[in-house]
Amino acid sequence: MLEMxxxxxxxxxxxxxxxxWLIAFSFIYLAINKNYEPLLLVPIGFGILIVNLPLTCxxxxxxxxxWIFYHYGLxxxxxxxxxxxxxxxxxxxxxMIANPKTLILGAGAQFxxxxxxxxxxxxxxxxxxxxxxxxxxxxxxxxxxxxxxHLAPHLLxxxxxxxxxxxxxxPIIQPPIMRLLTTKKERKIKMKQLRHVSKKExxxxxxxxxxxxxxxxxxxxxxxxxxxxxxxxxxxxxxxxLSDAAANELMNIVTILLGVSVGATMQAEHFLKxxxxxxxxxxxxxxxxxxxxxxxxxxxxxxFSKEKINPLIGSAGVSAVPMAAxxxxxxxxxxxxTNYLLMHAxxxxxxxxxxxxxxxxxxxxxxx
Amino acid sequence: xxxxxxxIKIFVFGxxxxxxxxxxxxxxxxxxxxxxxxxxxxxx
Numbered sequence: 255m256l257e258m259x260x261x262x263x264x265x266x267x268x269x270x271x272x273x274x275w276l277i278a279f280s281f282i283y284l285a286i287n288k289n290y291e292p293l294l295l296v297p298i299g300f301g302i303l304i305v306n307l308p309l310t311c312x313x314x315x316x317x318x319x320x321w322i323f324y325h326y327g328l329x330x331x332x333x334x335x336x337x338x339x340x341x342x343x344x345x346x347x348x349x350m351i352a353n354p355k356t357l358i359l360g361a362g363a364q365f366x367x368x369x370x371x372x373x374x375x376x377x378x379x380x381x382x383x384x385x386x387x388x389x390x391x392x393x394x395x396x397x398x399x400x401x402x403x404h405l406a407p408h409l410l411x412x413x414x415x416x417x418x419x420x421x422x423x424x425p426i427i428q429p430p431i432m433r434l435l436t437t438k439k440e441r442k443i444k445m446k447q448l449r450h451v452s453k454k455e456x457x458x459x460x461x462x463x464x465x466x467x468x469x470x471x472x473x474x475x476x477x478x479x480x481x482x483x484x485x486x487x488x489x490x491x492x493x494x495x496l497s498d499a500a501a502n503e504l505m506n507i508v509t510i511l512l513g514v515s516v517g518a519t520m521q522a523e524h525f526l527k528x529x530x531x532x533x534x535x536x537x538x539x540x541x542x543x544x545x546x547x548x549x550x551x552x553x554x555x556x557x558f559s560k561e562k563i564n565p566l567i568g569s570a571g572v573s574a575v576p577m578a579a580x581x582x583x584x585x586x587x588x589x590x591x592t593n594y595l596l597m598h599a600x601x602x603x604x605x606x607x608x609x610x611x612x613x614x615x616x617x618x619x620x621x622x
Numbered sequence: 623x624x625x626x627x628x629x630i631k632i633f634v635f636g637x638x639x640x641x642x643x644x645x646x647x648x649x650x651x652x653x654x655x656x657x658x659x660x661x662x663x664x665x666x
Binding site for chain 1: 624625626628629631632633635636637639640641642643644645646647648650651652654655658662
């Protein structure tokens, strides 16, 4: 009888397991009731729950089902590039091509990545760990995961969840910073309507970008190449089936595997440590500084530019596509309901994704 | 013990790479836009 009881998970439960269940339930609750990044928080929450059921061995090296997803999907660097393939097939670079100077805002918004990087070093993290924490400021989940798996795989659960949590909290985190750093007059600036972008330009863009970025930062190639391939599928117009598959079926499958695998890295004995609080704190710092730097850079550009930029679009440089651009639109509309900033903000928004991949490439090249 | 010289190198290289690569992209987009625009005018 005793032997039979010992084979059940109940007697092996720890307080840590129960705390992780609560975290799992809160993720699932936030996803279902508050609609916070549901596509990721549901599988992540479920992954956390099942991996904290004792004796299930789902993450047992070489045997566990989810360990197999994790090992071949994440450690073998398959899933994040495939997510980027899907993102490329979903992204319209038109607004950015129409107003290329908004690319600078996407670069400026990477500043927070380095603030958090130094913050993490000061808190006692090693350089590869600090790189993984810093990249949270790019607000790009797959890039955060890709960087962390390479540089600090033991931090994967914390960095991935921090990145996705802050991405879903963009409408709460960014507006106070945006209002603090801009005047009402600046928020009312109306920008010139964007020009039409030809099909040729849209086809040339992914080819040109993959060459430029991969020549400068070769370590960013897996993500950048897949991102631009997906975009080429979309823009060339002759491989609709591939474009649809990348943006829908493939994207959905890898999202499930990614979410469950990330959640499954959060076993109580690995996750419930004081360092995780620092990671979340530094992630927030990174996010706030990236938002502020994007706005400050837009204001700086206005000192020299004839055509004024509404500084609210600077905050969209933190990636988090398209949520950050929507926040710029909403804040602009609050100051002047006739002001439409959404398409203008999409420029820095997608440029931010490219900028974060470049920053990650440098981290991988120098700290890997 | 943190290797601060490597940390500074990562910061300088990283931020420079971001600005340089996006700067080149801006120049290339303007360049191609001008060439394509001229070609379109000639065809018309």
